[in-house]
Every structure is written in C-alpha cells, then in structure tokens.
Amino acid sequence: MISTKSLSRRGFLNMGVAAGAGYLLPKTGLISPAHAATPLAPVAEEDAHIAFGHTGPTSDEGWTWAHDQGMKAVEAAFPKLRTSYVESIPYSADATRIFRQFVADDANMVFATSNYGDFLYDVANRAPDVAFYECDGRSPLENLGTFYLSHWYPSYVAGIAAGAMSPSGKLGYVASFPVPSVYSGTNAFLMGARSVNPEATLQAIVINSWFDPQAATQAGTALIDNGCDVLFGIMDEAGYLQVAEERGAKAVMWNTDLRRYGPNAYISSIIVDFKDFYVEQVRRRLAGEWTPTQDLLPFGNGVDVDAWGESVPAEVAAKADAVKASILDGSFNPFVGELKDTKGNVKVAKGATMSEQELYHWNWSIEGVSGLDS
Amino acid sequence: MDILAGLIQTAFLAGGVLALAALGEVLAERVGVVNLGVEGLIALGAMSAVVTVVSTGSPWLGLGVALLVGLLSGMVFATATVVVRANQILCGLALTYIGTGMAATIGKPFSGTPVPETFSPLHIPVLSDLPFFGRALFSHNILIYVIFLILPLALHYMMFYTRHGLNMRAVGENPAAADAAGIPVMKMRFWYTSLGAALASGAGGYLTLTFVPSWSEGVVAGRGWIAVALVIFAGFRPINAVLAGLLFGFVTGLGFVGQARNWPVAASILSMLPYLGTMALMILPVVTWQRMRRLMAAPDGITAPYFRDQR
The missing domain is CATH 3.40.50.2300 (Response regulator)
Incomplete structure (x- = not known):
C-alpha cells in the first residue's frame, strides 16, 4: 500500500494522521452500541x-x-x-x-x-x-x-485478606502487560488491602508475558527481596507461588485452585468458571x-474467590467473607470515590460510583500502586 | 546489599538453563555442526525429567533420563546431519518443532503436577553462613556448581590443552585437513553433536528440577534460541559460554529489580536490557579491538557437510 519509493513528506504526515485516528478509536470505548440485531438462524x-x-x-x-x-x-x-x-x-x-x-x-x-x-x-x-x-x-x-x-470484586475481597496478612504492608504484583485487566486487578487488590491497612502500597513488575514461569519466578524473587510479603499477579501458572512458599511469603493466584504448589503460602485465587x-x-x-x-x-457466577488457604486466620477469613456477602447482596460497592491517580489528580469524585464499563476499561493506577504508570 | 545478593543468586538459577544449553551448543559447533534444535531439546528434557520424578521420586534419575533422551534425539539429529549430510539448519528447525510438540503431547497428563522432589540448595558449613557471599554464591543446589564450575573448566581443559581437543577443533575448522591427518571426522562430529544435544536436554531437566519445579507446555519460553545466540556471543568457548549465561540471567534479573525499586526508567526499556546488553557486548569488543575478530570467529567448517570425495 505504502511504497518507500513514493514516500514524500506529505505521505509521511498522512501516515501520522492515520495512526493518530487509529489510536483514538479504542479510547472511545464501544464502537457500536448494543442493539437488538436479528438472531441467527437455528441449528440442529x-x-x-x-x-x-x-x-x-x-x-x-x-x-x-x-x-x-x-x-x-x-x-x-x-x-x-x-x-x-x-x-x-x-x-x-x-x-x-x-x-x-x-x-x-x-x-x-x-x-x-x-x-x-x-x-x-x-x-x-x-x-x-x-x-x-x-x-x-x-x-x-x-x-x-x-x-x-x-474480577475486580474477588480481587478486592482477596486484597482484604492480603492486607491483613501483610506485616509490612508492601504488596507485590507480577503483571503481564499494562492493560485494563492488570489496572483493575492491582487497583482493586490494593483498595481491599487498604480497607484493613490504610498504609498499604503495591509494587508491580511487568514481565511482558501471560505465561513465562522463569520470568515470573525472577520477578517474584525481586519483589520479595524488595520487602513485599504478599504477592498477587495475573499469570497462567504457579511460578511466583512457589517462590513465596520457599521464602515464607504469601500469595494470591488467578484462574484455578493452585494450593498444592504452595500450601503455606496460598491465600486464595481469583477462580474463573x-x-x-x-x-x-x-x-x-x-x-x-x-x-x-x-x-x-458476575461475581459469584463465573468469577469468585477460592476457598481460603490453610494459613489464613479464621478472623481474617470471616472479615473478608462478610465483605464478599455485602458486595453480593448489593449493600456495599467498593468502587466509590474519592479515587486519585498516582499523580494525585482526582479521577473519581467523592461519592461517585464507578460503572462496570469504567471498571472494565480502567487504564490508570490509583495512588499507592507503582510500576504500571510511568 | 541483600538485594544484590538475591540478584546474583537468581542470576545463577536463571542463567543455569542458558549456560548448560550453551555448553552443549559449543560442543556441537566446535566440530562444525550447528544445532538449532536446542529449544526443542530443552522442552524434551524438561518434560521427561518431570515425568520421571513424578513416577519415581528421584531427581537424579530424572536428570539422567533427561540426558539420555537428549543423547538419543541428538543421535537422530546427527544421523541426519552428519551421516546423511542433510542441511543442518533445516534439521535443527525440525528438531525444535518435533521436540516442542512431542514434549507437549507426552507431557499433557503431567502438566499441573508439582515436582515432588527437587535438587534443594546445599548447605556448605561456614561458607553458606557468610554475610553476602553465603547467599549469592554458596547456597545453591549441586547442579549450579556442576554447570558453572566443573563442566566449563573440564571442557576448556579438554578443548584447549589436550591433543583430543585439538583434533576436535580441527574437525570444525577444516574437516578435509583433519581427515588427511587421520582424525575420524564423522565419528567426532556424530558423538560431539549427540553429546551437545544431551547437555541441552539436561538443561531442560535442570529447569524443571530446580528453577521452575513443574512441567507445562511453553515453560522453555524461547530460552533455547537465546542459548544458541549466546554461543556466538561467547566466541565458541565453554568458560565464556557459562559466563554469558550468567550475565544474561543477571541482566534479566536487574530489569525486574529496577522495576521493583521504581527506577525512573520505563519498564519496556528495562525488559530490553538483556538484548541491548548482548548486542553491545557483541559489537563493542570487535569494533574496538581488532584481535577479537580472530578470537571470536566461528569455526571455518561450520554448517558445511563433509564429503570425503569432494575435498
């Protein structure tokens, strides 16, 4: 389409415009709003x-x-x-x-x-x-x-247990890429932890992969060496759980029940179904x-927190379970302002509730999360 | 200080895979055979080690089976490239695909099972309790000492200080001349290629028996290709090869530590560090110091199949 031979300055500028327009589109959210299309024909x-x-x-x-x-x-x-x-x-x-x-x-x-x-x-x-x-x-x-x-609801609930079980208040996160799933996961987790320990912070490491046990192991080690005592992440395997088990730290996982990889370190998992x-x-x-x-x-039907690990104290589990129940019956929504980003700008006004669409497209870190917004 | 010690410790752990696989590749390339199947061999070794340990409970047996699987695959590869004299690059790529695919298929029932018994760190009296060096250097599992100390020194001595080593290098540099001098070219190429494959597969066994103690498809994640690249970077020398593996592990770890400590550098730049570092170290010495060109040069007869009647 574009040959390098005919690439004039004007052609180059046009490319920039095209790239700029392409960049804007996904930011506007849904391209076509949901509407009642004609159903597809039945199949035997x-x-x-x-x-x-x-x-x-x-x-x-x-x-x-x-x-x-x-x-x-x-x-x-x-x-x-x-x-x-x-x-x-x-x-x-x-x-x-x-x-x-x-x-x-x-x-x-x-x-x-x-x-x-x-x-x-x-x-x-x-x-x-x-x-x-x-x-x-x-x-x-x-x-x-x-x-x-x-998944932000179970992440919040798991964050409550993590905050209660982290003496240092430093949480670590093994991230894949800086994408909305990672932003909403880290933010929700830290908000949960802050509900029990207002001083808690979260440090993320981006490893540029959803599945790289070697890199996740190295990242987990670096986080623990840096003082983190509860790890969370969005990996498709158990690498950092095994590090946490070996080093006496705790970990929250994703996808499935992985407690057999680290029974002492395992707090819970964001279970998907x-x-x-x-x-x-x-x-x-x-x-x-x-x-x-x-x-x-929805939370409770497709995504949930796993049964608590054996090292989770009963009162911590009870506290987190109570919050889970109040989210499920609709009496409590954790994602209510005031929320500030890492630079201190107010992104969600006091009293405003974040919609599910906003949570799904979350693309900024709340104050206290470091390593994603640079 | 603690962070630096931790960094060096994981550099050894992570670099071990690359170092051992690179050592194997040095052996093969020194006799003139490029084996691009390292990625597949690591996968095969990693899988067979896990299968063995889950079934028998012995990590030593697991490592032994990984080495044996590598040796057998290497013999198939050597039959194709040395005896039949098929194209080494294509055979190597085929070995990568076959190895990765076979490991995924055979290993399926074993994925998601934690390895019950691994090589745990040795406690060396006095040394392991030293403040900084204890954690950085003296609290590793036994394989680390084999990979980073015993094997490279032994191979270096063999390759550069014995007649056998001289013969071996001659086969890689100029097989026709070596043949004229009465060195069994085919035999040398066949066995060193197979042995190199055994080490690459052993690197897979090392991976799942120490660093990441479970098998899942994709666990190798491209490290085999990096090992092949490191051999060139190391100038086809065993000691340099393990140092290159260690350096790569160190720089990768450095990127993560940088992120954990919030250095004011973008995460994507930090993830680039190992590759930028490798390129810089490849280019700089050769540009600045002419003699390096000769020292780091590849064996002359590399990738060329040897036909006695066409010399």
Whole structure:
C-alpha cells in the first residue's frame, strides 16, 4: 500500500494522521452500541460445530484450562454437536488464518478465549452467519459478542485478606502487560488491602508475558527481596507461588485452585468458571435466539474467590467473607470515590460510583500502586 | 546489599538453563555442526525429567533420563546431519518443532503436577553462613556448581590443552585437513553433536528440577534460541559460554529489580536490557579491538557437510 519509493513528506504526515485516528478509536470505548440485531438462524444439534481458539495450551492449569472445562461442559450438555479447538494461537496473522479455517470448516459458533482484536474482527466481518464471541474483546459486531469477568470484586475481597496478612504492608504484583485487566486487578487488590491497612502500597513488575514461569519466578524473587510479603499477579501458572512458599511469603493466584504448589503460602485465587456461560450461549445459538451480547460474568457466577488457604486466620477469613456477602447482596460497592491517580489528580469524585464499563476499561493506577504508570 | 545478593543468586538459577544449553551448543559447533534444535531439546528434557520424578521420586534419575533422551534425539539429529549430510539448519528447525510438540503431547497428563522432589540448595558449613557471599554464591543446589564450575573448566581443559581437543577443533575448522591427518571426522562430529544435544536436554531437566519445579507446555519460553545466540556471543568457548549465561540471567534479573525499586526508567526499556546488553557486548569488543575478530570467529567448517570425495 505504502511504497518507500513514493514516500514524500506529505505521505509521511498522512501516515501520522492515520495512526493518530487509529489510536483514538479504542479510547472511545464501544464502537457500536448494543442493539437488538436479528438472531441467527437455528441449528440442529447434530449439525452444529462449535469451535474454540485458545491463547495458551489447555494443559496450563490456568486460563486456557478453565476455558477447556467450559468446552467440556458444552459437550456434556449437547452430546450430539461437534466441538473443535486450537491451542496456543499466536497474536499474529496466523490467528486470522486459524479463525478463517474454523469458518471454512462450517463452524456455527466460534469462541476466541482472549483478545484477538483485528485478527478476529476481519474474519467475523466476512462470516455474518457465524456467531463469534471474543473474551476481553473491545469492538463488537452484529455477529461478534464480547465477554469478560468482573474480577475486580474477588480481587478486592482477596486484597482484604492480603492486607491483613501483610506485616509490612508492601504488596507485590507480577503483571503481564499494562492493560485494563492488570489496572483493575492491582487497583482493586490494593483498595481491599487498604480497607484493613490504610498504609498499604503495591509494587508491580511487568514481565511482558501471560505465561513465562522463569520470568515470573525472577520477578517474584525481586519483589520479595524488595520487602513485599504478599504477592498477587495475573499469570497462567504457579511460578511466583512457589517462590513465596520457599521464602515464607504469601500469595494470591488467578484462574484455578493452585494450593498444592504452595500450601503455606496460598491465600486464595481469583477462580474463573465459564461453564454456565458457554452452555447458555450455545443453547441460544442452537435455538435460533442468538444475538451478540457484551457480557461481564458476575461475581459469584463465573468469577469468585477460592476457598481460603490453610494459613489464613479464621478472623481474617470471616472479615473478608462478610465483605464478599455485602458486595453480593448489593449493600456495599467498593468502587466509590474519592479515587486519585498516582499523580494525585482526582479521577473519581467523592461519592461517585464507578460503572462496570469504567471498571472494565480502567487504564490508570490509583495512588499507592507503582510500576504500571510511568 | 541483600538485594544484590538475591540478584546474583537468581542470576545463577536463571542463567543455569542458558549456560548448560550453551555448553552443549559449543560442543556441537566446535566440530562444525550447528544445532538449532536446542529449544526443542530443552522442552524434551524438561518434560521427561518431570515425568520421571513424578513416577519415581528421584531427581537424579530424572536428570539422567533427561540426558539420555537428549543423547538419543541428538543421535537422530546427527544421523541426519552428519551421516546423511542433510542441511543442518533445516534439521535443527525440525528438531525444535518435533521436540516442542512431542514434549507437549507426552507431557499433557503431567502438566499441573508439582515436582515432588527437587535438587534443594546445599548447605556448605561456614561458607553458606557468610554475610553476602553465603547467599549469592554458596547456597545453591549441586547442579549450579556442576554447570558453572566443573563442566566449563573440564571442557576448556579438554578443548584447549589436550591433543583430543585439538583434533576436535580441527574437525570444525577444516574437516578435509583433519581427515588427511587421520582424525575420524564423522565419528567426532556424530558423538560431539549427540553429546551437545544431551547437555541441552539436561538443561531442560535442570529447569524443571530446580528453577521452575513443574512441567507445562511453553515453560522453555524461547530460552533455547537465546542459548544458541549466546554461543556466538561467547566466541565458541565453554568458560565464556557459562559466563554469558550468567550475565544474561543477571541482566534479566536487574530489569525486574529496577522495576521493583521504581527506577525512573520505563519498564519496556528495562525488559530490553538483556538484548541491548548482548548486542553491545557483541559489537563493542570487535569494533574496538581488532584481535577479537580472530578470537571470536566461528569455526571455518561450520554448517558445511563433509564429503570425503569432494575435498
């Protein structure tokens, strides 16, 4: 499209404008508002093909494993339909090729288990009779829905236990990338910890991967050496839990119950469960009721805190459980202003409640979190 | 001070994988065979070590099986590249894909199982209790001492101070001349390539038996490629190779410490450190000191298959 030969200064400036416009789009949030599209035609169960495109290996005992459990639940609920899946899809044009292959293979519904963005968008755009779901997706279409977890609530509850169990008040966080999931996770965790220890702070290390046990182990060690005594993170494996166990620190995990890797260090985990959601969406697709949704799986039904670890004192567990109950019955919302960012600017006014959309798109750190906003 | 000690300690732990794999690659490249299958070999070794230890409970046996698996895979690779004389680059890439894929498939039932018994740190009387050096240097597991002390010194002595080592290097530099001098070129290439593969696979065993004690697909995360690069960086010398591994582990750790201590440098720059550092150290000595060009040069006969009737 752009040849280097004809690249004049004007052409160069135009490229800058195009890049600038591209940068603005995602910031505006939802590109097309949710609306009632025409449902896709029903499919007989024995003719149906449901495909899953995973970011990691299903054997990771974490994120992809949880999605794989969801696929198994779909198979159990609809034994006659056909499922297929591809693991460890890279974030490259290969992803487009794989999703296109699903379509060519007569898939009626495709789940992409993490944010493939434009690599999926084009495929969905050209296959209007196939239903697509993108986890952590940000640009819905007529036939492309998005879903994610309201993981900030369990992160807040786990933060209460972490704050109570951290003598130094220094929490550590092994982050993948500075993305909204990481901002909302760190902020919610620290807010929970501050509800019991107002002096608590959180230090994050970005390792540029969702799955790199070696780097996560090194990052966990660096955090503990720097005085952190409770670690949290968003890794698909147990690397930093094993460091915490060895060094006598504590850890909160993500995705699944990982206490066998560090029974003394384990506080809890942000447990994810896509089973009910997947079964329901497949049912709607088969019945001819499917229109795209933008779902956030609620606290208690899709995302939750795990049963407390053996080293969590009973009174700490009781306190956190009480807060969990009050969030669940709607009597308490932790995400109410006044909230300041790391530079001291008031971002959420006193008394204002953050909406679920704001929490989902959270892209700044609250005061006390360091390592993400630089 | 405590932070520096911790940094050096994890540098050894993390660098061990790279150092051992790089040592194996030095052996293969010194006899003129480039083995790009290191990534796959590490995965195979890491997986087979975990499978063995989960089934038997003995880390030594796990390491032994990892080495053996590497030796066997290396013999297959050497058969293809040395005996059949297929293209080394393509065979190496194939070995990476086969190794990674086989490890993922065979290891599936074992992923998510913590390794029950690992090589735990040795406590050396007096030395381990020293204030700074105790933690940095003398509280490691036994494999660290083997990888960073015994193996490189032994290989260095063998390669540069024995007749056998001279023969070995001759095979890599000029196989035709070596052949004329009566050195068994094929035999040398075959066995050192296989032995190098065994060490690379052993690096995988080291990884899952000490540093990250569980198997999951993707646990190697590209470290095999870095080991191949470090060999060039180390000028194909065993002592330099382990030092390069250590340096890489140190600089990676430094990036994390920098983030943990909130140095006013962007996290992305800190994550770039290991690669920037490697490039700088590769380029600077060669540019500033002419003699380094010769010292760091690759063996002349590298990647070229040897046909006796075409010399």
